[in-house]
Amino acid sequence: MGVERDPGSGPELVAAGVCVHFEGVKAVDGVDLTLRRGEVLGLVGPNGAGKTTLVNSLTGFETPTAGSVHLGDRDVTGMPAARLARLGVARTFQSGRLFDHLTVLENVEAAALTGHRTRRRAVVHATSVLEMLELSHIASRRARELSHGESRNVELGRLIATGPTFMLLDEPAAGLNEAESDQLTALIASLPERLDCGVLIIEHDMRVIMRLCHRIQVLDHGKTIALGTPEAIRADPVVSEAYLGSVERDAAS
Amino acid sequence: MTEIIQHLVDAAGLASLYALLALPVALVYGIMNLVNFAHGELIMIGAYGLFIFAAITLPLAAFLALVIVVLAALAMERAAFRPVRGSSPETLLVTSFAVSFLLQNAALMIFGSRPKSVETPSLFSQTVTIGGVHIEGVTILSVGLAVICIGGLVIFMKRTAFGMAMRAAAEDFTMARLVGIRANAVISGTFAISGVGAGVAAFILVVQGGSAFATMGLTPVIIAFVATMMGGLGSFSGALIGAALLGAGTVAFDVLLPTQLRSSREAFVYGAVLVVLLIRPQGLVPARRERV
Numbered sequence A: 001m002g003v004e005r006d007p008g009s010g011p012e013l014v015a016a017g018v019c020v021h022f023e024g025v026k027a028v029d030g031v032d033l034t035l036r037r038g039e040v041l042g043l044v045g046p047n048g049a050g051k052t053t054l055v056n057s058l059t060g061f062e063t064p065t066a067g068s069v070h071l072g073d074r075d076v077t078g079m080p081a082a083r084l085a086r087l088g089v090a091r092t093f094q095s096g097r098l099f100d101h102l103t104v105l106e107n108v109e110a111a112a113l114t115g116h117r118t119r120r121r122a123v124v125h126a127t128s129v130l131e132m133l134e135l136s137h138i139a140s141r142r143a144r145e146l147s148h149g150e151s152r153n154v155e156l157g158r159l160i161a162t163g164p165t166f167m168l169l170d171e172p173a174a175g176l177n178e179a180e181s182d183q184l185t186a187l188i189a190s191l192p193e194r195l196d197c198g199v200l201i202i203e204h205d206m207r208v209i210m211r212l213c214h215r216i217q218v219l220d221h222g223k224t225i226a227l228g229t230p231e232a233i234r235a236d237p238v239v240s241e242a243y244l245g246s247v248e249r250d251a252a253s
Numbered sequence B: 001m002t003e004i005i006q007h008l009v010d011a012a013g014l015a016s017l018y019a020l021l022a023l024p025v026a027l028v029y030g031i032m033n034l035v036n037f038a039h040g041e042l043i044m045i046g047a048y049g050l051f052i053f054a055a056i057t058l059p060l061a062a063f064l065a066l067v068i069v070v071l072a073a074l075a076m077e078r079a080a081f082r083p084v085r086g087s088s089p090e091t092l093l094v095t096s097f098a099v100s101f102l103l104q105n106a107a108l109m110i111f112g113s114r115p116k117s118v119e120t121p122s123l124f125s126q127t128v129t130i131g132g133v134h135i136e137g138v139t140i141l142s143v144g145l146a147v148i149c150i151g152g153l154v155i156f157m158k159r160t161a162f163g164m165a166m167r168a169a170a171e172d173f174t175m176a177r178l179v180g181i182r183a184n185a186v187i188s189g190t191f192a193i194s195g196v197g198a199g200v201a202a203f204i205l206v207v208q209g210g211s212a213f214a215t216m217g218l219t220p221v222i223i224a225f226v227a228t229m230m231g232g233l234g235s236f237s238g239a240l241i242g243a244a245l246l247g248a249g250t251v252a253f254d255v256l257l258p259t260q261l262r263s264s265r266e267a268f269v270y271g272a273v274l275v276v277l278l279i280r281p282q283g284l285v286p287a288r289r290e291r292v
Helices: A051-058 A081-086 A104-112 A119-132 A148-161 A178-195 A206-212 A230-235 A237-252 B002-032 B039-053 B058-081 B089-111 B137-159 B161-171 B173-178 B183-209 B218-231 B236-256 B259-279
Strands: A013-022 A025-035 A040-044 A066-071 A089-091 A166-170 A198-202 A215-220 A223-228 B127-130 B133-136
Touching: A013 A051, A025 A040, A025 A051, A025 A066, A025 A223, A040 A051, A040 A178, A040 A206, A051 A166, A051 A198, A081 A089, A081 B173, A104 A119, A104 A148, A104 B161, A119 A148, A119 B161, A148 A166, A148 A178, A178 A198, A178 A206, A206 A230, A215 A230, A223 A230, A223 A237, A230 A237, B002 B039, B002 B133, B002 B137, B002 B161, B002 B183, B002 B218, B002 B236, B039 B058, B039 B089, B039 B183, B039 B218, B058 B089, B058 B183, B127 B137, B133 B137, B137 B161, B137 B183, B161 B173, B161 B183, B173 B183, B218 B236, B218 B259, B236 B259
Parallel strands: A040 A198, A040 A215, A089 A166, A166 A198
Antiparallel strands: A013 A025, A013 A066, A215 A223, B127 B133
Protein backbone atom coordinates (compact mmCIF):
# COMPACT_ATOMS: atom_id res chain seq x y z
CA MET A 1 0.00 0.00 0.00
CA GLY A 2 0.91 3.59 -0.10
CA VAL A 3 1.92 3.37 -3.75
CA GLU A 4 1.24 6.56 -5.67
CA ARG A 5 -1.87 6.01 -7.70
CA ASP A 6 -3.43 7.93 -10.44
CA PRO A 7 -5.53 10.47 -8.60
CA GLY A 8 -9.22 10.06 -9.42
CA SER A 9 -10.83 12.39 -11.86
CA GLY A 10 -13.67 14.74 -11.06
CA PRO A 11 -14.01 17.50 -8.51
CA GLU A 12 -11.78 17.74 -5.50
CA LEU A 13 -12.61 18.91 -2.01
CA VAL A 14 -10.19 21.73 -1.39
CA ALA A 15 -9.54 23.76 1.74
CA ALA A 16 -7.39 26.86 1.29
CA GLY A 17 -5.90 28.76 4.21
CA VAL A 18 -8.60 27.57 6.59
CA CYS A 19 -8.47 29.12 10.06
CA VAL A 20 -10.79 28.34 12.94
CA HIS A 21 -10.25 30.46 16.02
CA PHE A 22 -12.10 29.98 19.30
CA GLU A 23 -11.81 33.01 21.55
CA GLY A 24 -8.18 33.56 20.77
CA VAL A 25 -7.24 29.88 20.48
CA LYS A 26 -6.13 29.06 16.97
CA ALA A 27 -7.52 25.54 16.67
CA VAL A 28 -6.85 25.50 12.93
CA ASP A 29 -4.41 28.08 11.67
CA GLY A 30 -4.15 28.40 7.92
CA VAL A 31 -4.38 24.83 6.67
CA ASP A 32 -4.49 23.85 2.99
CA LEU A 33 -5.91 20.44 2.25
CA THR A 34 -6.94 18.64 -0.93
CA LEU A 35 -8.99 15.47 -0.96
CA ARG A 36 -9.19 13.75 -4.35
CA ARG A 37 -11.54 11.08 -5.53
CA GLY A 38 -9.99 7.66 -5.54
CA GLU A 39 -7.60 8.25 -2.66
CA VAL A 40 -7.41 7.74 1.08
CA LEU A 41 -5.93 10.73 2.85
CA GLY A 42 -4.79 10.29 6.44
CA LEU A 43 -5.10 13.23 8.80
CA VAL A 44 -2.91 12.69 11.85
CA GLY A 45 -1.49 14.69 14.69
CA PRO A 46 -1.42 14.80 18.48
CA ASN A 47 -4.56 15.49 20.50
CA GLY A 48 -5.57 19.10 20.11
CA ALA A 49 -3.76 19.46 16.78
CA GLY A 50 -7.01 20.60 15.16
CA LYS A 51 -7.91 17.49 13.14
CA THR A 52 -11.55 17.25 14.15
CA THR A 53 -12.00 21.01 13.93
CA LEU A 54 -10.60 20.94 10.40
CA VAL A 55 -12.98 18.12 9.46
CA ASN A 56 -15.80 20.11 11.06
CA SER A 57 -15.04 23.07 8.85
CA LEU A 58 -14.82 20.84 5.76
CA THR A 59 -18.23 19.31 6.47
CA GLY A 60 -20.18 22.40 7.47
CA PHE A 61 -20.15 21.89 11.22
CA GLU A 62 -17.90 24.87 11.75
CA THR A 63 -17.65 28.05 9.73
CA PRO A 64 -14.01 28.90 9.14
CA THR A 65 -12.85 32.19 10.67
CA ALA A 66 -10.83 32.70 7.50
CA GLY A 67 -10.03 30.76 4.36
CA SER A 68 -12.28 28.88 1.99
CA VAL A 69 -13.60 25.42 1.21
CA HIS A 70 -14.39 24.46 -2.38
CA LEU A 71 -16.15 21.43 -3.77
CA GLY A 72 -14.95 21.43 -7.36
CA ASP A 73 -15.68 24.94 -8.60
CA ARG A 74 -18.28 25.59 -5.98
CA ASP A 75 -17.53 27.67 -2.90
CA VAL A 76 -19.03 25.74 0.00
CA THR A 77 -17.42 27.70 2.82
CA GLY A 78 -19.79 27.78 5.79
CA MET A 79 -22.53 25.86 3.98
CA PRO A 80 -24.80 24.00 6.44
CA ALA A 81 -23.84 20.39 7.05
CA ALA A 82 -27.12 18.96 5.80
CA ARG A 83 -26.76 20.68 2.44
CA LEU A 84 -23.14 19.65 2.09
CA ALA A 85 -24.17 16.09 2.88
CA ARG A 86 -26.64 16.20 0.00
CA LEU A 87 -23.86 17.48 -2.25
CA GLY A 88 -21.87 14.37 -1.37
CA VAL A 89 -19.62 15.49 1.49
CA ALA A 90 -20.49 13.25 4.41
CA ARG A 91 -18.84 12.21 7.64
CA THR A 92 -18.94 9.91 10.62
CA PHE A 93 -18.61 11.03 14.20
CA GLN A 94 -16.34 10.02 17.05
CA SER A 95 -19.49 9.01 18.86
CA GLY A 96 -21.41 6.98 16.32
CA ARG A 97 -25.00 8.11 16.32
CA LEU A 98 -27.34 5.47 14.97
CA PHE A 99 -31.13 5.59 15.07
CA ASP A 100 -31.28 3.36 18.14
CA HIS A 101 -34.79 2.02 17.80
CA LEU A 102 -34.63 1.28 14.10
CA THR A 103 -33.19 -1.97 12.82
CA VAL A 104 -29.81 -2.09 11.15
CA LEU A 105 -31.48 -2.37 7.75
CA GLU A 106 -33.77 0.56 8.51
CA ASN A 107 -30.84 2.69 9.62
CA VAL A 108 -29.17 2.15 6.27
CA GLU A 109 -32.48 2.50 4.43
CA ALA A 110 -33.16 5.89 5.95
CA ALA A 111 -29.89 7.03 4.43
CA ALA A 112 -30.62 5.31 1.11
CA LEU A 113 -33.93 7.15 0.69
CA THR A 114 -32.19 10.24 -0.64
CA GLY A 115 -31.01 8.73 -3.89
CA HIS A 116 -33.76 6.14 -4.20
CA ARG A 117 -37.09 7.84 -3.88
CA THR A 118 -39.19 4.76 -3.24
CA ARG A 119 -39.04 2.58 -0.20
CA ARG A 120 -38.57 -0.57 -2.24
CA ARG A 121 -35.52 0.73 -4.07
CA ALA A 122 -34.08 2.05 -0.84
CA VAL A 123 -34.43 -1.43 0.66
CA VAL A 124 -32.65 -3.01 -2.30
CA HIS A 125 -29.83 -0.50 -2.07
CA ALA A 126 -29.54 -0.79 1.72
CA THR A 127 -29.47 -4.58 1.45
CA SER A 128 -26.62 -4.45 -1.03
CA VAL A 129 -24.67 -2.06 1.20
CA LEU A 130 -25.09 -4.44 4.13
CA GLU A 131 -23.92 -7.33 1.96
CA MET A 132 -20.86 -5.39 0.94
CA LEU A 133 -20.03 -4.70 4.59
CA GLU A 134 -20.80 -8.32 5.53
CA LEU A 135 -23.49 -7.14 7.92
CA SER A 136 -26.44 -9.00 6.40
CA HIS A 137 -26.65 -11.35 9.37
CA ILE A 138 -27.52 -8.50 11.73
CA ALA A 139 -29.90 -6.68 9.36
CA SER A 140 -32.97 -7.18 11.51
CA ARG A 141 -31.37 -6.39 14.87
CA ARG A 142 -32.17 -3.09 16.55
CA ALA A 143 -29.31 -0.63 16.49
CA ARG A 144 -29.20 -0.25 20.27
CA GLU A 145 -28.55 -3.98 20.70
CA LEU A 146 -25.33 -3.90 18.68
CA SER A 147 -21.80 -4.23 19.97
CA HIS A 148 -19.55 -1.22 19.63
CA GLY A 149 -17.74 -2.70 16.65
CA GLU A 150 -20.95 -3.60 14.88
CA SER A 151 -22.43 -0.15 15.35
CA ARG A 152 -19.30 1.48 13.94
CA ASN A 153 -19.69 -0.68 10.85
CA VAL A 154 -23.38 0.10 10.54
CA GLU A 155 -22.61 3.78 10.85
CA LEU A 156 -20.19 3.42 7.98
CA GLY A 157 -22.85 1.55 6.02
CA ARG A 158 -25.32 4.33 6.63
CA LEU A 159 -22.76 6.81 5.36
CA ILE A 160 -22.05 4.73 2.25
CA ALA A 161 -25.78 4.43 1.54
CA THR A 162 -26.04 8.20 1.07
CA GLY A 163 -23.71 7.78 -1.91
CA PRO A 164 -21.09 10.31 -0.89
CA THR A 165 -18.34 11.60 -3.15
CA PHE A 166 -16.17 12.43 -0.16
CA MET A 167 -16.26 10.54 3.12
CA LEU A 168 -14.62 11.97 6.19
CA LEU A 169 -14.15 9.36 8.90
CA ASP A 170 -13.35 10.52 12.42
CA GLU A 171 -11.49 7.71 14.21
CA PRO A 172 -13.53 4.88 12.72
CA ALA A 173 -11.40 2.23 14.43
CA ALA A 174 -11.60 3.75 17.92
CA GLY A 175 -12.60 1.15 20.46
CA LEU A 176 -12.37 -1.77 18.05
CA ASN A 177 -10.32 -4.86 18.80
CA GLU A 178 -7.49 -5.80 16.48
CA ALA A 179 -9.48 -8.20 14.32
CA GLU A 180 -12.34 -5.74 13.92
CA SER A 181 -9.90 -2.98 13.18
CA ASP A 182 -8.17 -5.05 10.48
CA GLN A 183 -11.48 -5.88 8.88
CA LEU A 184 -12.55 -2.24 8.90
CA THR A 185 -9.20 -1.17 7.47
CA ALA A 186 -9.55 -3.58 4.58
CA LEU A 187 -13.03 -2.33 3.93
CA ILE A 188 -12.08 1.34 3.98
CA ALA A 189 -9.15 0.61 1.68
CA SER A 190 -11.56 -0.78 -0.90
CA LEU A 191 -13.97 2.15 -0.80
CA PRO A 192 -12.30 4.70 -3.11
CA GLU A 193 -12.26 2.29 -6.00
CA ARG A 194 -15.60 0.65 -5.31
CA LEU A 195 -17.53 3.87 -4.83
CA ASP A 196 -15.33 6.25 -6.80
CA CYS A 197 -15.05 8.49 -3.77
CA GLY A 198 -12.34 10.20 -1.75
CA VAL A 199 -11.81 9.16 1.87
CA LEU A 200 -10.29 11.29 4.58
CA ILE A 201 -9.53 9.44 7.78
CA ILE A 202 -8.53 10.71 11.20
CA GLU A 203 -6.90 7.88 13.10
CA HIS A 204 -4.48 7.54 16.00
CA ASP A 205 -3.46 4.00 15.15
CA MET A 206 -0.42 4.55 12.90
CA ARG A 207 -0.52 0.91 11.84
CA VAL A 208 -3.92 1.56 10.28
CA ILE A 209 -2.83 4.87 8.79
CA MET A 210 0.34 3.51 7.22
CA ARG A 211 -1.45 0.58 5.62
CA LEU A 212 -4.43 2.51 4.42
CA CYS A 213 -3.42 5.90 3.18
CA HIS A 214 -2.11 7.05 -0.18
CA ARG A 215 -1.13 10.34 1.36
CA ILE A 216 -0.78 11.52 4.93
CA GLN A 217 -1.12 15.05 6.21
CA VAL A 218 0.29 15.77 9.66
CA LEU A 219 -1.12 18.59 11.78
CA ASP A 220 0.35 20.11 14.90
CA HIS A 221 -0.94 23.17 16.73
CA GLY A 222 -3.36 23.90 13.94
CA LYS A 223 -0.72 23.92 11.19
CA THR A 224 0.37 21.39 8.59
CA ILE A 225 3.85 20.18 9.50
CA ALA A 226 4.16 17.47 6.87
CA LEU A 227 2.35 16.09 3.83
CA GLY A 228 3.34 13.12 1.70
CA THR A 229 3.28 9.41 1.07
CA PRO A 230 3.48 7.06 4.07
CA GLU A 231 7.14 6.38 3.20
CA ALA A 232 7.94 10.07 3.09
CA ILE A 233 6.12 10.71 6.36
CA ARG A 234 7.87 7.81 8.04
CA ALA A 235 11.20 9.16 6.83
CA ASP A 236 10.45 12.77 7.71
CA PRO A 237 12.72 13.66 10.63
CA VAL A 238 10.44 16.41 11.90
CA VAL A 239 7.52 14.06 12.11
CA SER A 240 9.22 10.94 13.38
CA GLU A 241 11.37 12.68 15.98
CA ALA A 242 8.87 15.14 17.29
CA TYR A 243 5.66 13.36 16.86
CA LEU A 244 5.24 9.80 15.69
CA GLY A 245 6.87 8.28 18.73
CA SER A 246 4.46 10.02 21.05
CA VAL A 247 1.48 8.97 18.98
CA GLU A 248 2.54 5.37 19.00
CA ARG A 249 2.75 5.52 22.77
CA ASP A 250 -0.71 7.12 22.79
CA ALA A 251 -2.14 4.40 20.65
CA ALA A 252 -0.57 1.68 22.76
CA SER A 253 -1.95 3.06 25.99
CA MET B 1 -70.64 -9.25 33.96
CA THR B 2 -72.77 -7.27 31.54
CA GLU B 3 -72.00 -4.23 33.64
CA ILE B 4 -68.27 -4.74 33.36
CA ILE B 5 -68.51 -5.15 29.60
CA GLN B 6 -70.61 -1.99 29.50
CA HIS B 7 -67.88 -0.07 31.33
CA LEU B 8 -65.21 -1.49 29.04
CA VAL B 9 -67.18 -0.40 25.97
CA ASP B 10 -67.54 3.11 27.41
CA ALA B 11 -63.85 3.23 28.23
CA ALA B 12 -62.95 2.05 24.72
CA GLY B 13 -65.05 4.83 23.23
CA LEU B 14 -63.36 7.50 25.32
CA ALA B 15 -59.89 6.05 24.89
CA SER B 16 -60.33 5.97 21.10
CA LEU B 17 -61.21 9.64 20.98
CA TYR B 18 -58.35 10.47 23.36
CA ALA B 19 -55.91 8.52 21.22
CA LEU B 20 -57.00 10.47 18.15
CA LEU B 21 -56.34 13.66 20.12
CA ALA B 22 -53.04 12.60 21.66
CA LEU B 23 -51.27 10.93 18.73
CA PRO B 24 -50.91 14.00 16.50
CA VAL B 25 -49.62 16.07 19.43
CA ALA B 26 -47.09 13.34 20.25
CA LEU B 27 -45.98 13.03 16.62
CA VAL B 28 -45.33 16.74 16.23
CA TYR B 29 -43.50 16.86 19.54
CA GLY B 30 -41.39 13.87 18.54
CA ILE B 31 -40.25 15.51 15.33
CA MET B 32 -39.64 19.09 16.38
CA ASN B 33 -39.96 19.37 20.17
CA LEU B 34 -43.01 21.53 19.75
CA VAL B 35 -45.89 21.12 22.19
CA ASN B 36 -48.53 22.40 19.80
CA PHE B 37 -51.17 24.09 21.88
CA ALA B 38 -52.82 25.32 18.69
CA HIS B 39 -53.74 21.75 17.78
CA GLY B 40 -57.07 22.45 19.48
CA GLU B 41 -57.74 25.24 17.00
CA LEU B 42 -57.19 22.81 14.13
CA ILE B 43 -60.02 20.82 15.63
CA MET B 44 -62.09 23.99 15.86
CA ILE B 45 -61.38 24.78 12.21
CA GLY B 46 -62.52 21.29 11.30
CA ALA B 47 -65.74 21.77 13.24
CA TYR B 48 -66.51 25.07 11.53
CA GLY B 49 -65.67 23.41 8.24
CA LEU B 50 -68.36 20.83 8.97
CA PHE B 51 -70.75 23.64 9.88
CA ILE B 52 -70.09 25.47 6.61
CA PHE B 53 -70.38 22.43 4.39
CA ALA B 54 -73.09 20.64 6.36
CA ALA B 55 -75.68 21.81 3.85
CA ILE B 56 -74.12 19.46 1.32
CA THR B 57 -74.20 15.75 2.10
CA LEU B 58 -72.32 14.77 5.23
CA PRO B 59 -69.63 12.54 3.71
CA LEU B 60 -68.65 15.31 1.31
CA ALA B 61 -68.75 17.89 4.11
CA ALA B 62 -66.51 15.66 6.22
CA PHE B 63 -64.07 15.29 3.36
CA LEU B 64 -63.95 19.03 2.61
CA ALA B 65 -63.54 19.86 6.31
CA LEU B 66 -60.66 17.38 6.49
CA VAL B 67 -58.96 19.00 3.51
CA ILE B 68 -59.34 22.42 5.12
CA VAL B 69 -57.84 21.25 8.42
CA VAL B 70 -54.86 19.70 6.64
CA LEU B 71 -54.29 22.91 4.70
CA ALA B 72 -54.64 24.92 7.93
CA ALA B 73 -52.08 22.67 9.64
CA LEU B 74 -49.63 23.14 6.76
CA ALA B 75 -50.19 26.90 6.77
CA MET B 76 -49.73 27.03 10.53
CA GLU B 77 -46.37 25.26 10.26
CA ARG B 78 -45.22 27.41 7.39
CA ALA B 79 -46.29 30.76 8.82
CA ALA B 80 -45.80 30.36 12.55
CA PHE B 81 -43.50 27.48 13.41
CA ARG B 82 -40.97 27.38 10.60
CA PRO B 83 -39.54 30.82 11.52
CA VAL B 84 -38.90 29.68 15.10
CA ARG B 85 -37.81 26.13 14.27
CA GLY B 86 -34.91 24.98 16.39
CA SER B 87 -35.69 27.48 19.15
CA SER B 88 -36.08 26.33 22.73
CA PRO B 89 -39.19 24.27 23.55
CA GLU B 90 -40.44 27.21 25.64
CA THR B 91 -40.30 29.58 22.66
CA LEU B 92 -42.12 27.04 20.53
CA LEU B 93 -44.77 26.54 23.20
CA VAL B 94 -45.38 30.26 23.58
CA THR B 95 -45.59 30.61 19.80
CA SER B 96 -48.24 27.93 19.76
CA PHE B 97 -50.18 29.79 22.48
CA ALA B 98 -50.11 32.88 20.31
CA VAL B 99 -51.35 30.97 17.27
CA SER B 100 -54.06 29.40 19.39
CA PHE B 101 -55.41 32.71 20.70
CA LEU B 102 -55.15 34.33 17.30
CA LEU B 103 -57.24 31.59 15.69
CA GLN B 104 -59.76 31.53 18.52
CA ASN B 105 -60.33 35.27 18.24
CA ALA B 106 -60.50 35.11 14.48
CA ALA B 107 -63.23 32.50 14.87
CA LEU B 108 -65.07 34.71 17.36
CA MET B 109 -64.94 37.58 14.88
CA ILE B 110 -66.15 35.50 11.97
CA PHE B 111 -68.70 33.22 13.62
CA GLY B 112 -69.56 35.03 16.86
CA SER B 113 -69.51 33.58 20.34
CA ARG B 114 -72.65 31.46 20.07
CA PRO B 115 -72.17 27.84 19.12
CA LYS B 116 -73.16 27.00 15.57
CA SER B 117 -75.23 23.87 15.58
CA VAL B 118 -74.38 21.24 13.04
CA GLU B 119 -76.95 18.67 11.91
CA THR B 120 -75.57 15.19 11.99
CA PRO B 121 -77.42 12.05 10.93
CA SER B 122 -79.57 10.55 13.67
CA LEU B 123 -77.74 7.31 12.94
CA PHE B 124 -74.97 8.34 15.34
CA SER B 125 -77.29 9.15 18.23
CA GLN B 126 -78.88 5.73 18.11
CA THR B 127 -77.90 3.02 20.51
CA VAL B 128 -77.32 -0.61 19.67
CA THR B 129 -78.00 -3.15 22.38
CA ILE B 130 -76.11 -6.42 22.26
CA GLY B 131 -76.75 -8.86 25.08
CA GLY B 132 -77.74 -6.10 27.46
CA VAL B 133 -74.74 -3.93 26.61
CA HIS B 134 -75.68 -0.54 25.18
CA ILE B 135 -73.36 0.81 22.54
CA GLU B 136 -73.89 4.35 21.37
CA GLY B 137 -73.48 5.20 17.72
CA VAL B 138 -70.79 7.73 18.53
CA THR B 139 -68.81 5.09 20.43
CA ILE B 140 -68.81 2.84 17.38
CA LEU B 141 -67.79 5.85 15.29
CA SER B 142 -64.89 6.75 17.63
CA VAL B 143 -63.56 3.23 17.91
CA GLY B 144 -63.91 2.63 14.18
CA LEU B 145 -62.18 5.83 13.17
CA ALA B 146 -59.43 5.35 15.77
CA VAL B 147 -58.71 1.82 14.55
CA ILE B 148 -58.62 2.96 10.92
CA CYS B 149 -56.45 6.02 11.62
CA ILE B 150 -54.00 4.39 13.99
CA GLY B 151 -53.74 1.29 11.82
CA GLY B 152 -53.24 3.47 8.77
CA LEU B 153 -50.58 5.49 10.53
CA VAL B 154 -48.69 2.40 11.66
CA ILE B 155 -48.70 0.97 8.12
CA PHE B 156 -47.69 4.35 6.76
CA MET B 157 -44.78 4.62 9.19
CA LYS B 158 -43.59 1.07 8.55
CA ARG B 159 -44.10 0.74 4.82
CA THR B 160 -43.57 4.06 3.09
CA ALA B 161 -40.42 6.01 2.40
CA PHE B 162 -41.94 9.02 4.07
CA GLY B 163 -42.82 7.07 7.19
CA MET B 164 -39.29 5.71 7.31
CA ALA B 165 -37.93 9.25 7.13
CA MET B 166 -40.31 10.34 9.87
CA ARG B 167 -39.21 7.57 12.19
CA ALA B 168 -35.56 8.39 11.65
CA ALA B 169 -36.23 12.10 12.17
CA ALA B 170 -38.16 11.42 15.37
CA GLU B 171 -35.15 9.61 16.81
CA ASP B 172 -32.45 12.05 15.84
CA PHE B 173 -33.48 14.98 13.74
CA THR B 174 -29.99 16.34 13.16
CA MET B 175 -28.63 12.97 12.12
CA ALA B 176 -31.60 12.37 9.83
CA ARG B 177 -30.81 15.59 8.00
CA LEU B 178 -27.19 14.55 7.72
CA VAL B 179 -28.12 11.37 5.91
CA GLY B 180 -30.08 13.45 3.44
CA ILE B 181 -33.61 13.48 4.85
CA ARG B 182 -35.21 16.83 4.11
CA ALA B 183 -36.31 18.70 7.22
CA ASN B 184 -39.02 20.75 5.55
CA ALA B 185 -40.65 17.75 3.92
CA VAL B 186 -40.66 15.70 7.12
CA ILE B 187 -42.04 18.52 9.25
CA SER B 188 -44.71 19.55 6.72
CA GLY B 189 -45.75 15.93 6.37
CA THR B 190 -46.00 15.53 10.13
CA PHE B 191 -48.19 18.61 10.36
CA ALA B 192 -50.38 17.31 7.55
CA ILE B 193 -50.83 14.06 9.50
CA SER B 194 -51.64 16.02 12.65
CA GLY B 195 -54.21 17.89 10.56
CA VAL B 196 -55.83 14.60 9.55
CA GLY B 197 -56.00 13.64 13.23
CA ALA B 198 -57.56 16.99 14.13
CA GLY B 199 -60.10 16.72 11.32
CA VAL B 200 -61.19 13.24 12.36
CA ALA B 201 -61.41 14.29 16.01
CA ALA B 202 -63.45 17.34 14.99
CA PHE B 203 -65.92 15.08 13.23
CA ILE B 204 -66.39 12.93 16.32
CA LEU B 205 -66.68 15.94 18.64
CA VAL B 206 -69.28 17.58 16.40
CA VAL B 207 -71.29 14.37 16.21
CA GLN B 208 -71.06 14.15 20.00
CA GLY B 209 -71.75 17.78 20.87
CA GLY B 210 -73.81 18.85 17.88
CA SER B 211 -72.10 22.21 17.46
CA ALA B 212 -68.98 24.18 16.57
CA PHE B 213 -67.72 27.02 18.75
CA ALA B 214 -64.56 29.11 19.02
CA THR B 215 -63.18 27.69 22.26
CA MET B 216 -64.05 24.07 21.57
CA GLY B 217 -60.38 23.14 21.03
CA LEU B 218 -59.35 23.81 24.61
CA THR B 219 -60.63 20.71 26.38
CA PRO B 220 -59.46 18.30 23.65
CA VAL B 221 -56.00 19.81 23.56
CA ILE B 222 -55.66 19.54 27.33
CA ILE B 223 -56.73 15.91 27.14
CA ALA B 224 -54.17 15.39 24.38
CA PHE B 225 -51.40 16.90 26.52
CA VAL B 226 -52.30 14.98 29.61
CA ALA B 227 -52.39 11.71 27.69
CA THR B 228 -49.06 12.35 25.96
CA MET B 229 -47.43 13.56 29.17
CA MET B 230 -48.60 10.47 31.01
CA GLY B 231 -47.32 8.21 28.29
CA GLY B 232 -44.07 10.10 27.88
CA LEU B 233 -43.89 13.08 25.53
CA GLY B 234 -42.89 12.24 22.01
CA SER B 235 -43.38 8.51 22.18
CA PHE B 236 -45.93 7.00 19.85
CA SER B 237 -46.88 4.01 21.99
CA GLY B 238 -46.74 6.22 25.09
CA ALA B 239 -49.44 8.47 23.67
CA LEU B 240 -51.66 5.44 23.03
CA ILE B 241 -51.11 4.07 26.52
CA GLY B 242 -51.75 7.49 28.05
CA ALA B 243 -54.98 7.83 26.09
CA ALA B 244 -56.12 4.36 27.12
CA LEU B 245 -55.38 5.02 30.79
CA LEU B 246 -57.07 8.38 30.73
CA GLY B 247 -60.18 6.89 29.11
CA ALA B 248 -60.24 3.96 31.51
CA GLY B 249 -59.58 6.23 34.50
CA THR B 250 -62.40 8.55 33.60
CA VAL B 251 -64.87 5.69 33.33
CA ALA B 252 -63.54 4.06 36.51
CA PHE B 253 -64.01 7.20 38.57
CA ASP B 254 -67.43 7.63 37.04
CA VAL B 255 -68.40 4.19 38.25
CA LEU B 256 -66.65 4.09 41.60
CA LEU B 257 -67.26 7.56 42.96
CA PRO B 258 -70.34 8.09 45.11
CA THR B 259 -73.11 9.90 43.24
CA GLN B 260 -72.63 13.26 44.93
CA LEU B 261 -68.93 13.37 43.90
CA ARG B 262 -69.52 12.19 40.36
CA SER B 263 -69.85 15.70 38.96
CA SER B 264 -66.28 16.43 40.05
CA ARG B 265 -65.02 13.27 38.35
CA GLU B 266 -62.46 15.24 36.29
CA ALA B 267 -60.82 16.54 39.45
CA PHE B 268 -60.19 12.96 40.54
CA VAL B 269 -58.94 11.90 37.11
CA TYR B 270 -56.42 14.71 36.88
CA GLY B 271 -55.48 14.25 40.53
CA ALA B 272 -54.58 10.67 39.63
CA VAL B 273 -52.59 11.97 36.64
CA LEU B 274 -50.65 14.25 38.97
CA VAL B 275 -49.78 11.30 41.18
CA VAL B 276 -48.57 9.31 38.15
CA LEU B 277 -46.42 12.22 37.02
CA LEU B 278 -45.00 12.71 40.51
CA ILE B 279 -43.93 9.09 40.58
CA ARG B 280 -42.81 8.97 36.95
CA PRO B 281 -42.00 12.50 35.76
CA GLN B 282 -40.76 11.13 32.42
CA GLY B 283 -44.08 9.45 31.77
CA LEU B 284 -44.80 5.77 31.62
CA VAL B 285 -43.02 5.14 28.32
CA PRO B 286 -40.29 7.79 28.23
CA ALA B 287 -39.37 9.07 24.78
CA ARG B 288 -36.31 7.39 23.56
CA ARG B 289 -33.78 9.82 22.34
CA GLU B 290 -31.37 12.39 23.51
CA ARG B 291 -31.39 15.63 21.67
CA VAL B 292 -28.44 17.61 20.52
